[in-house]
Amino acid sequence: MKLALKELRRRPGRFATATVILTLIAILLMFLGGLLDGLIASSTGAIRAQNADAIVYSDTAQASFVRSRIDPELRAQVEAVEGVTEVGGIGNVQLGARVPGNGPRDLASVALFGYELAPDGVPDAPPYGQAWADDSIKADGVEEGMIIEVGPARTPIAIIGFVADTNFNGQSSLWASPDTWRDTLSANRPDAQLGPDVFQALIVRGDGANLPDAIDAATGGATDSYSVDGAVAAIPGVTEQQGTFNQIIGVTVAIALVVIGLFFALLTVERTSLYGVLKALGAKSSTIFAGLVAQAVVVTAIAAFVAGTLVILLDLLLPPGSIPLLITPSRIILSVVLLLVAAVLGCSFSLRRVLRIDPASAIGTTS
């Protein structure tokens, strides 16, 4: 292994091509992962922020606010469930918003929530006509104190401050009182308007062991309840996005594995004579293979370090909200681990060849 590391140090040019290719693959891997995380974060922030033990939709809603209706009678049944301590209504409408200073067609996409129980990081519901906005809306030129006009009815909403990481379905969330939300919904989506005290979903807090199941049982199946994690996964499109991106990430890791495998297989072929000599001198196959693995791991680690640095720089340089890129330490670490596993597996392609190198080849074959 010491020998292999010396070769890396003294002949870096020999490994440059593989390092550059692996760096590009690592950048792609981390960027794809960052995009996936960014997309998921921008789709699920409003649900993740809920301080809830259960999120309750109506039975046929399939975890969609638009399709869900919770009337006061159903709410009362939920409130009566043993272990439930707090229940708050929540509703949502997704609209385009005109921002002062922007062109008439340059709309900001917003998801306006009306809420009774404040999510984590969001203050209590503001007075009528006002809203807290997710800070991603700043990318659309929205500033504190600005009044934006929401939907075709141009419902005015005053932005009184910003909150973080609460986006929904890729749109900037606005957090308003139930009345603000209900009136905005009626004005802009007359087909979807709701009566007084009717919400789309309920945020439930309590101390029951399995509150979602208990609620659904108590309502006789009239509700479809989730934990916060379950509700996040059930948001339409989230699982599909994750599946698609994870497949692309999987293919990228497979490409990394093939690149490493081919590179070290070629290197092994090129070194057959040297390895024959080393074996004749007493090197074990395991020692030679360990050296190959060490080289692959070091080359991959260097590529991953460079790629990680570049992706973090890219994340810092990109204007906020321009693309849904979220670079987290866990994503970088996961990418590095995947690449290192690919490096070790890729090297294993050369194991058979190393095992088959005959030390007798070092002293000629013809005499």
Place this chain on the structure above:
Amino acid sequence: MTTAPAAVSTALQLNDVRKVYTMGDGSQVVALDHATLTLGSDEMVALVGPSGSGKTTLCSIAGGILSATEGTIVVGGEDISNHNAKELTKFRQDRVGFVFQSVNLVPFLNARENLLVVDELGKRTGAPARARADQLLEELGLADRAKNLPSQLSGGQRQRVAIGRALMNDPALVLFDEPTSALDTKLGEQVMELIQGEMKSRGIAAIVVTHDERITHYCDRSVHIVDGRLEA
């Protein structure tokens, strides 16, 4: 068949050794046929024969690189006839030295490190190995070339580094595979003088495989091999 006369102790003893290869079509090729050879503890033997005569096979068996089909092989008192691959690897690390035809130094290691490779692959003694490498380089006249890569050394110097590497594990037997084939006549003679001097001064036995009858006089005796059979 040939036997060393009056050797007090032996570095190598091959008794009735055969090596038979089975080919893809099931036919058998006898590469070494009932070979018997004894080397005294500081004896140098030239193994002479044409291509395909079995020189390499004999060397490979004596050096623990190949296993014999039949016969007994004792090197430095160690019977390796029935050693498995792992035991042969250990044997090569500890008991035998090789100088290969094309020298075959590790190209990215300097002269000193090429000697230390033997220790790194084997016992890993550290400081004693470094001291021995320095001593060998000094004795081989390469002390001032210790930090040079093989590409920065002349052919003769590379050959001397290879000899130093073969001596690193204090072997009972050193096998030289065509040590002068890549050198001109003058340099070849110098290298043979060096080999003779080093082996004799250290009391180490050696087999020098060669096509070249002109260098056999540097050895104590010559053994000819034809079609796998040894002839005195």
